[in-house]
Amino acid sequence: NAGVTQTPKFQVLKTGQSMTLQCAQDMNHEYMSWYRQDPGMGLRLIHYSVGAGITDQGEVPNGYNVSRSTTEDFPLRLLSAAPSQTSVYFCASSYLRAGEFRETQYFGPGTRLLVL
């Protein structure tokens, strides 16, 4: 299994540009999520999905869109990039049993995004 994969690894954008960060998992996990990590802030939840066709907002959803058309893929879209979105973005997936995270979250390697 490849686990959780993310592309690209690095990206530089100009303010106002849009882009999509890709995330895929091959473990048949129903739950997928996106976090951003900033220095001194830990990981903050952006959006999450409990299954195909179902998405919801996390702690910091503004400026980001997600969709979940398949179990495997969970892309994150930046609609109009801003310097405040400069961060490292992590995708994660796991099983979810009766609404409870009973097992580990598997993390991707991260995407480093710089918005100028």
Added chain:
Amino acid sequence: SQQGEEDPQALSIQEGENATMNCSYKTSINNLQWYRQNSGRGLVHLILIRSNEREKHSGRLRVTLDTSKKSSSLLITASRAADTASYFCATDHVNYGGATNKLIFGTGTLLAVQP
């Protein structure tokens, strides 16, 4: 606001010493997990403790959970230079409506183990 807050923010110890990190959270949880992150890498799961458990061990790791104080601690015994990393707690919390389906991470403790 974030659910988990780690203490201390940074910890420097000598190889062979024990390292203790603490995590506090605000609302009721199903479970609490600890993760490790090496510099520039993704997070790796260390251990999960359920809300009805008080202590759990895994190798050199010992985790305690006190739901009355809404706090947890991670003890790494006989630390090694390779344990140098950031350590995060993550809480699977619930509200009156049931599960929130959100795993919320704390701000992390940066551990440096000097050889």
